[in-house]
Amino acid sequence: MDEDFVVKVTSDLIKINSQNPPGYTKGVVDYIKDLLNDNGIKFEIYEFEKNKQNLIAKIGNGSPTLILNGHMDVVPPGDESKWIYDPFSGKIVDDKIFGRGATDMKGGLATILVATLQLSDIIEKSTGSLIFVASADEEVGGHAGMQGLVKNNLIKGDAALIAEPSGYNRVSIGEKGLCQTKILTKGIPSHGSMPILGENAILNMYKAINIAKETIDELNSKIIIPNDVEFAIKETSKTYESVIKEKKLNISVEDIEKQLKSVSFNPGVIKGGSKINMVPDYCELELDMRTPPGCKCENVRNLLKNKLNGIAEIYPIDTSESNFTSTEERITKIALNSVEKILNKKPELHIESGATDGRYLRAIGIPTIIYGPGELFLAHSYNEYVKVYDLKMALKVTKNIITEFLNIKSS
Template sequence: MLSLNNCKAGAKVENTEKIAILQKLIQIQSVNGNEAAVARYLASLFEPYRESAQVEFVTYSPGRDNLVVTIGHPNGKQLGLSGHEDVVDPGDLSQWHHDPFAGEIVDGQLYGRGASDMKSGLAAIVIAMLELLADKTPLKGSIRLLATVGEETGEYGAAQLTKAGYADQLAGLVIAEPTGLDKIAYTARGVIDYHVDSIGKSVHSAQSTKGINAIDNLIVFYNEITAMMQGLDKIDPVLGGLLHNVDLISGGEQINTIPGKARLSANVRTIPAYPNQMIYDILEKLVHRLNDRSGFQLKLSYSYPEEAIPGRPDAPLVKLAQKIGHRIIGNRVIPVGSGGASDASEFLQSKARFSAIVYGPGTNTSHEADEYVEIDEFLQATVLYRKLALAFLEGE
């Protein structure tokens, strides 16, 4: 098992060992589960520093452990460094030219499921903390690793940690999701997945007047909600407009039977101008109004909604990360918006008030076959996070 036992005081972790840590993480098959194996492995890396690092497992369910590691001084500011332990399914293996769970290296690129999203970011923040411990670097405050379960399917690990108070002392948060080290996401869309179940009455299609067509009722809902969402036409200068897409419709039993059940599922990508509660109100009022009509029986439900993150491009954490990033990569680092949700949406609901950024190594191959990360960028990230943490706690 890899560890940093041989890292002498004042020394830095060798690049070969950093890469080996990332490879080991990719070899752990944490596809929408099995995060406990990731948590145990990461915790083992902190074992040589058990007197200086507080390591906590927070179990979500069997085989699924969040990991919280805190180092530094309890007095002073606390910086959160966060990454998720789960990955999405590799899909059709015939589309891969590299084993998705091997961590193969070819021409300076490390391949595997999670190489970009986001085990490279997770490994980099862990390595940064391990190097600070190995160096015995005095910290003017503390750093907290928040390694979460279930981000890919609803951020419920982050929600659990937030509810338990693990983000209540944060003064800033860095989510190591892949942006590339030349971009920092400071604002992000929210997300609402919702479902509308329609109950009708099945009869033989030759006697359709005796039945209630559940699909027809969903079509009425579809047309009305589409028009209502199109009316929400404010444009965020960074994120753009609100997006509403009906992505799944299913129903019916066979072609000569009036459908008695049907379901519609849709995805909404919100912006700060339209908070999630406003969308809930619109959906619920429409369902209630339609259910007042004869023959309608609609039921609304949600799946893991996340709030949009407003953010400011001139926030101190953004400016500091830009400065440190520029020093490391030698190029300008640009503040941008993100179209996807992250664990930041949950952590920002804690009792503390702090800025959060998404900033991490990776490529635009997330969730694709032959997902990869550039090794040089991953190694740069390990240095960047260490320097960013020190500068943040120093109050730069």
């Protein structure tokens, strides 16, 4: 089983359509099961929603225990005519593997799977243990995946590595919180030719949005970022420089840094009115906000509720608090040292602007890092790919992290 095996596994996984919705993962699980069976590794399958299977394999029974996690579902490919190659072809061209999920995150899943297979024998003989987790449902919140596994007390360990696409030379230590919120405004219906006789819920929403935006802007001027993640945010901002140039955006790296330190404000969906010649009596807005470390979603919602009292109603949609793993944690130090050792270059620290399954593990006290091949900017894009070089380097680094954390030496 040489290093080219990770390339084959990545291509094979891409060929298995696991787009979410519907998020069925049985095909991926069957593929992983065959490889585990071939290597004599035992596993269990858990299902919290029909056809959304999760797989857990454990090697060894000692301590410390390291968890490796990757999600199997991918987002839909969108307009397939905009793809150079079939989005589920797993085609390898010019040292790139193309297809939906190549970066997010069939490449990362392949990396931790192959690392598990290649190190299984020496882990079995060691004093530590490794838990491999292939989870479902991450792309729609992880409720039938990692959240279900954690809620049912099925995962325990001393640290975790999630192979989301950090980039093979970066280690991600945290993520912004998720504060998705619904805002409702009401009105009084009347004929559209005489709106003065009614009250327009859409115009009330316009007022509510402006107040909400002003409130968040004011809040952002007071947020204090914890020292542990300040440097990671600066490093993350620099990774956006090439994207800014490529897309010719009229923003700077400093603007990116400011955004990562702030509560983001994105009105994503708005619905209101039923007919053009009627004054609408109802309007709703789905507002996506991401909170930085040092800022709690509950506080943000309460602030908006107070400011919009008498104008609009506020309801939660989905919530997860910002979370991070200290640079002083053993898993973080080992990951950073492994990148430097294998690549012979100083690693970059990173923080995620979006949510990952890491939130569920950190919530139960498991120090968790994100490390995997691919570039986050390629996730969910047309013509998504992962580089072969990145896969091979990430595999080497991942294996070093495992052996260092479990205090064993690979052969």
